[in-house]
Amino acid sequence: MNRQADTARERDVTATHARPYSRAGAIVPEAGAGTGARTGTRSAGARQALADTLALVALPLALGAALLPGAFAGGGTRRWFGGRGESVRADAQAAKDAAAAAFYELDTAQRDLRISIETITAVDSSPRARKAVDDFAALGRRIDEVSNDYITAVDAHDLDRDDLDASVASRARGELTKAKDDLVRVKGELDRFEQSLGPLLSTAETQLARLAPAVERARQALLAASTALDSVRASGLRADDLAARLAALAPELTKLNQGAGQHGVPETLERAGRVLREAEGVRAEAERLPERAAEIDRRLVTLRTRAQALTTRAGTVDPVLSELRRRFAAACWQDLQQVPDQALVNVRQAEEKLKEAAAARDEQRWADATSRLSTVRALLNATDEAVSAAGDRLQRLNAVAKDPQQEIQRTRFAIRDAQRLAMAGRSTPDPRHAAPLDDAVARLERAIATLEGRHPDYWHFLTETEQVRQTAARVVAQIREERGHGA
Structure with missing residues (x-):
């Protein structure tokens, strides 16, 4: 309650209880109070004495009412002190x-x-x-x-x-x-x-702390990619595919600029990371593009030269096959009959792909050019292996026909080396090792037996001895692995 309002009210209450006074201190009778009748029965001295007494009493009351607002309240409420x-x-x-x-x-x-x-x-x-x-x-x-x-x-x-x-x-x-x-x-x-809430809040604050740097890194990556692309174009390379990839990131940049408040913090972090990776990829490819173009040019020249050389080498296969037919059994050369024709087919296909690669290079379709060159390389590799196989076959057959013992001793040495390792530290070999080695010995003896006769199949003999040596090598590897784990 307002103190001034209280004081004003208390003053009003005091005014209702205090009679007005004359200058002499006597009570001024109120109109209609009927005081005149009572006054008329008293002597003048008595009236004066009463007036003096009441004046002495009324004065302190009037002073109290003025000095102590609220001393009396409506209804006679008593104020308390101390x-x-x-x-x-x-x-x-x-x-x-x-x-x-x-x-x-x-x-x-x-x-x-x-x-x-x-x-x-x-x-x-x-x-x-x-x-x-x-x-x-x-x-x-x-x-x-x-x-x-x-x-x-x-x-x-x-x-x-x-x-x-x-x-x-x-x-x-x-x-x-x-x-x-x-x-x-x-x-x-x-x-x-x-x-x-500690763990949840810590994780949230960590992600929020990552948000601004992640968005800024994505923006800087986009700027770097755009700068690299401009530099490449200034050198005369169109880089249309890279430009398309960079343009596809524009909506993502818009969402990054709209902020996490609209798209959420986790989504914004993921988007910033994706934009960063894509933009860095575009930048890296743009920076490598001049070198890539030069590399494609070099590969075109190299593969053309190699195709021409293989065309020449494919012409030497027929004389090799002729000697194989003349000196060895049919089983030694039948699988090589198609090499000359297949070599020519492969070289022609390679030359066609080279033309396609060159056209893609001129049109700056780098991915297509690279793909065509990879196909050319695979065709030429297959042709090279086939042409080389005919000459290698003749060389190996000549060697074994002249001295089969060298191949036999080489194979027996591989078997004995595996058998010694299988017996090392043992009185009897492990059946897992002994069985394949025993089979290898028997297989070698059967291969040697095929050399008897008027027209031995030397190619079969060479194939069998090669497989026997591979068996011995597998057993050795198995033993060493088992002992290595046991150490």
Whole structure:
């Protein structure tokens, strides 16, 4: 209540209880009071004495009314001073101050925690994050409840009133103390809830800390890619495919500029990473493009030269086949019959692909040019192997026909080396090792037997001895692996 309003009202009350005075201090009779009749029965001296006495009494009352506003209230309410009354008022005020402090602390903590919740929801949409939001909302409802109780208690009691009764002050102290206790209790719940948010908040803050640098790196990568592409074009290379890839990133850049508030932090981080990778890829390819063009030019020249050389070498296969037919059994050369014709076919296909690669290079279709050159290389490799196989076959057959013992001893040495390793540190070999080695020995003996006769199949003999040596090598590798694991 307003102190000035109280004072004004108390002055009005005082005026209704105090009679007006004359300058001599006598009471001025009020109209219609009937004082004249009573005055007429008294002597003049008695009347004077009564007037003097009343004047002495009325003067302090009038002074008190002026000096102590609110001394009397309507209905005769009594004002209290000092002693226990002031102590109760002070206790009530202290309870009010404590409740106000608790309210301020709770409000501040709620505001701070709301920022944490907003940080989490901006980053995390997991069930755990959604539960945190629901729990915070439930806490908010309890905070509103105790806050309303506090505000009601404060509004219900004006502790600054001059006519505050001691019982009212005591009741105010109790209500305000309860409001403070409720505020403190809910503040404790809020603090415990805040502690439980630690892992979620830490993850969210980490992602938010990554957000701005990630977006900036993506923007810088796009700028670098654009600069590299401009440089390449200035050198006369179109790089249309790279330009198309860079243009496809424009919508992604727009979304990055719109920010995480519209698209979400996780999505923005993912987008920034994708833009970064794509832009860096475009930049790297643009920077390599001049070198790539030069490399394609070199490969075109090299593969043309190689195709021409293979055409010449393919012409030497027929004389080799003729000698094979004349000196060795049919089984030694039948699989080589198609080599000359296939070589010519492969070379023609290679030359056609070379023309296609050259056209793609002129049109700056780099991927197509590279693909065609890879096909050319594969065709020429296959042709080279086939042409070389005919000459190698004749050389090996000549060697074994002249001295088969060299091949036999080489194969037996491989078997004995594997057998010694299998027996090392053992009295009997492991059946897993002994069986394939015994089979290899028998296979070698059968191969040697095929050399007897008028037209031995030397190619079959060479194939068998090669496979026997491969068997011995597998056993050796198996033994060493097993002993290596056992060490």
